Amino acid sequence: MSHVEHLQELHGLAAFDFPKPGAGQDLPEAGAVAWRLSVNPYDDDSKEGFGELWDRFLDTVDPSGVRALVVGQWDEPYENDSGMIVRRLVDAKDRLTGLRALFIGDLEMEEAEISWIEQSDVTPVLDAFPLLEELGVRGGTGLRFPAVRHERLRTLSFEAGGLPGEVVRGVAASELPALEYLEMWLGVAEYGGDATVADLAPILGGGRFPALHHLGLRNSEIQDEIAAAVASAPVVAQLRSLDLSLGVLTDEGLAALLDGQPLTHLTWLDLHHNFVTEPVADRARAALEPAGVEVDLSKTGHEDEWEDDGVVHRFTAVAE
Template identity: 60%
Template sequence: MTVNAHLEELHCLPAYDFPRRGEPDEQSTLPEPESVAWRLAVDPDGGESFEECWKRFLETVDPAGVRALVIGQWGEAGDEDCAPVIELVTAARDRLTGLVAVFLGDLVARETEISWIQQADVTPLLEAFPALEELGVRGGDGLAFPAVRHERLRTLAFESGGLPAQVVRGVAASELPALRWLEMWLGVPEYGGDWTVEDIAPLLEADRFPELRHLGLQNTEVQDELAARVAKAPVVPRLTSLSLSMGTLTDTGAEALLEGRSLTHLQLLDLHHHYLSDAMTTRLRAALEPHGVEVDLDEQEEPEEDSEGIWRYAAVTE
């Protein structure tokens, strides 16, 4: 599986493509600045640089009204990292006074593979915008997230085929008192996911993020081991939704979940893209659905077998 569709919304606002230079609708009436999530992207072969696009955006749309930004292709994504883009956005902090949400790296497979997206240190966005409530990032190559303190951030999401260990550690060491939603596509070692299960452990503490209600530890080849850790985690009782999806979860991991802390208080247990048996999916539904828990068991995968062994795969890697 790859990421094949651009974001449709951000911060409950529909995504709207800021017209590229020379497009027929460039001079058309644009929506009110606060009514959409503005997606900015350039064609690397189209002649306009991202800096030129950004300047045109600030001259065309009242930046004080902008609430959400979706940053798409900024150049040759496999060769150019996003540091200059972050610098442009943060340099406009005094003009983007209403900004509350940013998604960085809204690229899909036809533009580049997720593991080829060149990221950078994204924490300057948090430092520049103390009112930011939502930050999403796609791509793990070059990504950095040193520990920060931010009072308002409610949603933090990383989509990657391999999340660097220092990002996991940086998040775990951060002070984010308002954080309610934490989503991590942790990925695999072959694509930069050099984290360990021990790096995850601080995220499972009860008081690490006191407002946390959703935890997603997704897209790994060690989903059973993660499930065993999560099953006993102090953070579980405060959650309303839990995702261990997109990975190689088998009956072993699901058994650990059933034997661990009660999950009957959850609204959603998301396990989609898994390697569970039919018998185990029946057990999970019987244990949780009578308590009102939605259990997502879509994408039941079958392991592949050859002369070298049995193979199970995370959903999004390259």
């Protein structure tokens, strides 16, 4: 099963595809669903571009009642970045007064590989929507996130085959006092994922985001280094859940995590897709599960490793 799939829900609302022109489909109330807006540039039966779709959506659905928006394919994503999406959202801020959740880049592999999705600076939507509570972005190419302050944002997530270190540093320097859930797919250097453990230091140090209770540092080729840093990170004490899945976690990283500060206050620890041997996995389960911690060590990544001239190569779950 792919780790990159269309969203099924956002903000607790089921995703609903805004229909094509002339579909004659009954529409739900504006605030009852998460509206997915997407065009297929290769569809010979529809010549509607995203601009036309956007205008039709705002004229058809009561925009003031819209609570959640999922932006899918807006064009050929490897040629046109999300700047046009950001501009349209900002321009409509006085109409989308009820917007509380936004996801930009809801594309599956069949539409575009995750690292082909051209993103942009997405922070103008935070300035435009001071009541926004959730922001998610898929794709790291061209993505920018300079440091911002936002009083109401509770969930921030980035899914990428390579998340730029500049973005991680921007998040780490931001003032987000309400942030409860932070997830970053750090990815691999080959696709722009050049963030280091040092870039994560302000987040791991605790206090930066006082309301944070979930931290996901996922899909990384330096997962062992991250696990070792998390082992002594002050932020762990305030967490209820920790996610280090989808990356290249080995016995070395998991042992460092287990040898660090206590993790028994967590409700769950997600380590699925890993390169951990069964004895070390058993040690983790024995240390944490009796305390009530749900530990996910499923779906090992051993199918994503190979040996060449005595060198073992391992891969994250998501890259290109």
